[in-house]
Every structure is written in structure tokens, then in C-alpha cells.
Amino acid sequence: MPREKQFDEQEVLKKAMLLFWRKGYHDTSIKDLIAFLGISNASIYNAFGGKKKLFDRAFSNYRMTNLHALNDFLSAQKNIKRGLQAIFHRIIEDDCNDPDCKGCFIVNSIAELIPGDPEFKIVTSQHQKSIEEVFVTHLKLGVRRGQIPDGKNLEVISTALYTHMTGLRVVGKTTPNAEEMKASTDAVLSALLS
Amino acid sequence: MPREKQFDEQEVLKKAMLLFWRKGYHDTSIKDLIAFLGISNASIYNAFGGKKKLFDRAFSNYRMTNLHALNDFLSAQKNIKRGLQAIFHRIIEDDCNDPDCKGCFIVNSIAELIPGDPEFKIVTSQHQKSIEEVFVTHLKLGVRRGQIPDGKNLEVISTALYTHMTGLRVVGKTTPNAEEMKASTDAVLSALLS
DNA sequence: GATGTTTTGGAAATATCTTTATATTTTCAA
DNA sequence: TTGAAAATATAAAGATATTTCCAAAACATC
Numbered sequence: 001m002p003r004e005k006q007f008d009e010q011e012v013l014k015k016a017m018l019l020f021w022r023k024g025y026h027d028t029s030i031k032d033l034i035a036f037l038g039i040s041n042a043s044i045y046n047a048f049g050g051k052k053k054l055f056d057r058a059f060s061n062y063r064m065t066n067l068h069a070l071n072d073f074l075s076a077q078k079n080i081k082r083g084l085q086a087i088f089h090r091i092i093e094d095d096c097n098d099p100d101c102k103g104c105f106i107v108n109s110i111a112e113l114i115p116g117d118p119e120f121k122i123v124t125s126q127h128q129k130s131i132e133e134v135f136v137t138h139l140k141l142g143v144r145r146g147q148i149p150d151g152k153n154l155e156v157i158s159t160a161l162y163t164h165m166t167g168l169r170v171v172g173k174t175t176p177n178a179e180e181m182k183a184s185t186d187a188v189l190s191a192l193l194s
Numbered sequence: 195m196p197r198e199k200q201f202d203e204q205e206v207l208k209k210a211m212l213l214f215w216r217k218g219y220h221d222t223s224i225k226d227l228i229a230f231l232g233i234s235n236a237s238i239y240n241a242f243g244g245k246k247k248l249f250d251r252a253f254s255n256y257r258m259t260n261l262h263a264l265n266d267f268l269s270a271q272k273n274i275k276r277g278l279q280a281i282f283h284r285i286i287e288d289d290c291n292d293p294d295c296k297g298c299f300i301v302n303s304i305a306e307l308i309p310g311d312p313e314f315k316i317v318t319s320q321h322q323k324s325i326e327e328v329f330v331t332h333l334k335l336g337v338r339r340g341q342i343p344d345g346k347n348l349e350v351i352s353t354a355l356y357t358h359m360t361g362l363r364v365v366g367k368t369t370p371n372a373e374e375m376k377a378s379t380d381a382v383l384s385a386l387l388s
Numbered sequence: 389g390a391t392g393t394t395t396t397g398g399a400a401a402t403a404t405c406t407t408t409a410t411a412t413t414t415t416c417a418a
Numbered sequence: 419t420t421g422a423a424a425a426t427a428t429a430a431a432g433a434t435a436t437t438t439c440c441a442a443a444a445c446a447t448c
Binding site for chain 1: 426
């Protein structure tokens, strides 16, 4: 009955994410997307409904990948302090080795789309909450394991970690100096968690 | 001989800065500027040379104001620790009381324009260096005054402060919770400077 | 007040944007 | 083979972008 799609929707979303990530929402045109995705105008509108809807789905994919990657990485660590250091160092390395200096798609989009897109603000606020919950969960585990001193306000620390992480993603765009960024991160981590 | 300008160039730059700050570069059209600035098409091109050049000048104004405000504020403080806390708290209050949640014009522009504008990257990298120099200068003063323990790597701390500040400006756009942001800032500051 | 220079308003030029519409192609069950 | 359903290519529509152009207006100096 129906004709089959000639492209893999998930693959196209991944590519769309890359382009929006690199250029931002407003500077990415449908023409750019057609060229980069390799599918036609009509296919974009048929499959995704338009530029904004395509962006939203690409963004959602990135967001979920990002969240799960953090959680999976920390879950695999035996020592929470070293685990946090490792994930931060990895982010720094990734950012500094990216020839495009794209930074973080979420951070970039927050900066570009708020204010102006109130619904986007809600989504990203929830994302922050999710990330901080991941931090709190693993920090609690660290306390239980005796790797982090008891009595600390873990919610406050997790907000600080999120803030530092967010800052890193911006700093990495202008001044991708891995050693400098690692040093400042180590200072913050050891100061917060000792 | 010549006809005089009917507008104050500095005033117009200030207004342009506000609009670019709120909407970002790409989503601000010449039409938007004409309406918001109250001057005509030809005046914009005659006085500033075009959209990008107007942006650059508005951005430069903001950047300088921002840098001098930080330096002046810290210079007026007797205690560097309390001074840093005060400036961070003020940024937090400003961000959280802004009904537009504009965040920081510099941070927003970094997120939106890098990569894609290599010259802009150079400017903002230099800006980071300038801000960190201000921090280092005042941290050194704090050490000399005995307000900060000796032996710390002040360059690393200043990078950490810059990173935290940058992160705050993004967090404030999605989740403008002043109490939360102040608590995390206090945690970072007291941890770094004790 | 005339002169010459600059600014200004409005239109025009040109390019590009997002979206819709239409016609063609592909697929597969009947 | 035929016909319904979905995907695609192409074109066109309609809006909006940035920039240039030009005549009219404004002002300081002669």
C-alpha cells in the first residue's frame, strides 16, 4: 500500500541535530537543511511538519542522549569524586577537540531561544532539574560509600556542578584551553566535595 | 554646512544593544531595529554601515560597560571575599528580576555566533582574559590583605570564577531561582577562597 | 538668503526565507 | 494489472531579509 520512506528518520534527526547545533536555530535555513540532510523540502514537511518541529525533535533527541550519557557514565563509576572529575574532563576534551567549537546544543539553544520561546524555557528548566537529580542521586551514593563527607547540602552542590558544567560549555567555545579548564574544574570539584 | 544628526548615536547604540540582547543577532531584523530605534533605514546604514557593524558597536559598548562595572565594583570593596559574593549576588538578582530573562549579552552572543564568526571568537576570548585579569588583580590584593589564604593558584581560581559566572547567566535564563543560585554561588566561593 | 554638505524618508532592488500546492513516483494488497 | 496510500520532486506562492538609491529636507557657513 504505502510507499516506504527512502530515508531513516532517526538518521535524519541526527543530522539535523548536528546542523542546528553548529549554526543555531535562526541561522539554519530550510535550504541548508535540504543540502545537509539530503532529503527534499517536501520530505521535511511531510515527515516532521516544518522547521520548528524538526528542531524540537532533534533537540529532544540530543537532550535525552545527553541526560542518559551522564547517568550511565556516573552509574559505571565506583568512586563518585573521580567519576565526576572524569565526566567533566571528558566534556572538556570533547569541547576542546571539536574543530567547530560547537559547545553544548542545549546551552546554545537556551542562550538563543530564551526569551522568545516560553515553551522552550519550560523544557530546559525541566532538563536542568533532571541533570541535578542525577547529580544528587550519585552524590548521595558517594556519601553512603564514605567517599564524600556527610552533612553537605547535596542539592546546592548539584546546582553548583550544573552551573559549572554550563559555564564550561560556553568557555570552551571562546577559549578551548583544556588544561586551564581542567585545572579550574578540579579546583571547584575538590573544593565542593572535600 | 552639514545637516546635524537627529538622534544621539550613543542613545541609539544603547537601544540597539537592548534589542540584540533580547532577541539575539539573527532574529533581530532591520525592520525590528527601525521600529525599536525610532530611526530610519537610511540613518542606520549611514551612521553605522549595516546590521553587523551596528551589532559590533552595540556589543562593544556592552562589553566595555560590563568589564568596567566589574572592576569598579571590586575596587570599591574592602574585603575581596565579600566583594565577590556581593557582585555575584547582584548579577543573580539582576538576572532573576529581569522579566525578559535576557541573561548576559556576551554569553548569549558567544553561544549564538561561535562557530561561524571567527573574529567574534577572538574578541570574546580577549574579553575572558580581561575579566580574569580583573579577578586575579583583586584576588592578589585579597591575599596581600590577609583575606585569602596564601599559596593558592589565583589564575585557576579566576578561571573558575569566570566559568561559574558564565554558567549563572545561562542558568538564570531557564531557572531564575535567586535563592538556589546564591546558595550554589556561596558554596563555590567559600570552597574556592578558604 | 544662497550654497554646499549631510541626513533622512520612502521606494526600489535583490535576495532569501518558510510554507503550500501539484504532479509524479513508488509500493503493495486486491 | 489496477488502485489506494504515502513519499518525493519541482515549482510557485507569499512573506520577509538586507541593502542601495534618490529626491527632499535640514543646517552651518559664506
